[in-house]
Amino acid sequence: MNIILIFIAATIVNNIVLTYFLGICPFLGVSSKIESAIGMGLAATFVMTLAATVTWLIYHYILVRFNVPFLEYVSFILVIAALVQIVEMFIRKTSPELYRALGIYLPLITTNCAILGLTLFMVLREYNFLESVVFGFGSGVGFTLVLLIMAGIREELEFADVPEAFKGAPITLIISGLLALAFMGFSGIISTS
Amino acid sequence: MKDNLIISISPHRKEKADTPRVMRGVVYALMPAVIASIYYFKLRAFLLIIVCIAGTVLTEAVFQKLRRRPITIKDGSALLTGLLLALVLPPSLPLWAGFLGAVMAIVIGKQIFGGLGQNIFNPALIGRAFLMATFPVMLTTWIKPGIFDAVTTATPLSLFKFDHNVVSTLYLLLGNTGGSLGETCAIVLIIGGIFLLIKKYMDWRIPLSYIGTVLILTTVLYLIKPAQYASPLFHLFAGGLMLGALFMATDPVTSPITKKGRYIFGVGCGFLVVIIRTWGGLPEGVMYSILLMNAFTPLINRYTVPVQFGGRKK
Numbered sequence: 001m002n003i004i005l006i007f008i009a010a011t012i013v014n015n016i017v018l019t020y021f022l023g024i025c026p027f028l029g030v031s032s033k034i035e036s037a038i039g040m041g042l043a044a045t046f047v048m049t050l051a052a053t054v055t056w057l058i059y060h061y062i063l064v065r066f067n068v069p070f071l072e073y074v075s076f077i078l079v080i081a082a083l084v085q086i087v088e089m090f091i092r093k094t095s096p097e098l099y100r101a102l103g104i105y106l107p108l109i110t111t112n113c114a115i116l117g118l119t120l121f122m123v124l125r126e127y128n129f130l131e132s133v134v135f136g137f138g139s140g141v142g143f144t145l146v147l148l149i150m151a152g153i154r155e156e157l158e159f160a161d162v163p164e165a166f167k168g169a170p171i172t173l174i175i176s177g178l179l180a181l182a183f184m185g186f187s188g189i190i191s192t193s
Numbered sequence: 194m195k196d197n198l199i200i201s202i203s204p205h206r207k208e209k210a211d212t213p214r215v216m217r218g219v220v221y222a223l224m225p226a227v228i229a230s231i232y233y234f235k236l237r238a239f240l241l242i243i244v245c246i247a248g249t250v251l252t253e254a255v256f257q258k259l260r261r262r263p264i265t266i267k268d269g270s271a272l273l274t275g276l277l278l279a280l281v282l283p284p285s286l287p288l289w290a291g292f293l294g295a296v297m298a299i300v301i302g303k304q305i306f307g308g309l310g311q312n313i314f315n316p317a318l319i320g321r322a323f324l325m326a327t328f329p330v331m332l333t334t335w336i337k338p339g340i341f342d343a344v345t346t347a348t349p350l351s352l353f354k355f356d357h358n359v360v361s362t363l364y365l366l367l368g369n370t371g372g373s374l375g376e377t378c379a380i381v382l383i384i385g386g387i388f389l390l391i392k393k394y395m396d397w398r399i400p401l402s403y404i405g406t407v408l409i410l411t412t413v414l415y416l417i418k419p420a421q422y423a424s425p426l427f428h429l430f431a432g433g434l435m436l437g438a439l440f441m442a443t444d445p446v447t448s449p450i451t452k453k454g455r456y457i458f459g460v461g462c463g464f465l466v467v468i469i470r471t472w473g474g475l476p477e478g479v480m481y482s483i484l485l486m487n488a489f490t491p492l493i494n495r496y497t498v499p500v501q502f503g504g505r506k507k
Contacts, residue, residue: 188474
């Protein structure tokens with residue numbers, strides 16, 4: 001039961017983009033087309049799940065054991081960077097179109113604060129192994145969901161008469177604010193602060 | 194004889210309904226609710242409605258003037274937004290807050306997207322959501338209806354959620370309860386909804402699937418544990434469900450254009466309302482349910498495109 005609650009909390013109630021405002025960079029950058037949004041979402045979900053798994057193991061079996069938990073930032077960033085490299089090589093070989101569509105944002109997953117954020121949350125909330133994996137996967141699904149919503153809205157707005165000064169990133173930020181307002185309705189469903 | 198032979202290109206039969214006419218129709222349909230709110234909340238309700246309408250119409254005119262676009266306040270859409278916003282606000286709200294909500298409704302809810310027909314979210318609900326996030330205490334302070342003094346009370350939904358008191362269905366129908374201006378009296382809203390249906394200003398699919406979903410889900414919950422969950426009739430007439438389902442979710446701009454999409458929209462709204470009302474921290478979820486489904490509308494439209502006549506499914 002606890003696992004299901006963690007999953008729902010990570011995807012919707014405490015959505016990583018709309019309640020913690022993490023991962024805004026790819027959220028703004030890759031949300032203009034639905035296809036690339038799905039690709040980015042899947043890549044990020046994969047990295048997030050793996051990152052949560054590997055960093056949990058590293059934290060509990062290496063850092064805690066040798067009593068050096070202050071190294072968590074350095075080691076987590078290293079793990080995430082390595083994972084992103086694997087994903088990048090994989091996508092480049094399997095889907096060159098998606099690789100081109102994602103462009104600079106694919107290697108930038110490395111510096112995506114959403115991933116580092118989720119691994120740190122995982123340590124902070126003292127999740128056990130299974131909970132961490134579910135939490136990582138749920139955060140990825142939540143990220144994908146919001147990216148998809150945003151891509152749909154932005155495709156719809158392509159022909160809208162948005163004021164010149166608000167085209168592109170500004171209107172996207174305003175829409176994210178409005179989405180965050182709407183997601184406030186879920187507050188209190190599951191309380192994991 | 195010669196005059197009877199007119200050659201013209203299609204369409205040959207034009208619909209009389211245009212934007213001002215439809216907007217006027219919806220305003221007429223809301224009139225019973227306006228009268229009920231003034232009856233219950235007296236001068237406060239009247240002033241709040243006037244201020245909100247003035248706020249939306251003025252903002253729209255100023256914004257369009259600044260952008261050097263044609264000023265379209267005469268089409269009645271800004272007026273309707275102001276009226277709807279006032280109807281979902283608590284009667285004890287200070288007038289300046291109502292005005293601020295009206296300005297935000299038009300600016301970030303509508304004009305920033307390019308104006309009527311291009312907005313993603315329902316502007317009136319954006320105004321309310323903004324006020325709810327900014328002044329949560331003001332937006333959750335309710336007063337007793339029918340008296341001139343401001344005596345605070347609670348809405349039926351929060352009474353149920355926090356104190357487990359059930360307000361009788363008759364009270365909910367007549368509107369003699371605490372709540373937003375226009376949401377308390379369910380009966381006048383239903384009359385307005387029937388008017389819209391007869392005039393065909395509203396598609397029946399969204400309200401039917403929305404209210405139907407709420408009815409089914411709450412019935413199931415009620416049958417499982419009658420002591421813990423409220424009866425389906427209570428959920429149907431308490432809070433903003435009638436106002437939301439009949440007048441907000443049916444907004445043609447922010448709801449799906451395909452028939453299948455409209456069912457999905459309604460069912461989604463219904464699910465979200467029941468989830469938020471039953472398990473959420475807030476007593477009421479109609480506003481959030483509609484805003485969330487508004488956000489999904491472009492995706493719903495995209496994936497429910499009907500097959501062309503003679504075409505084949507991909």
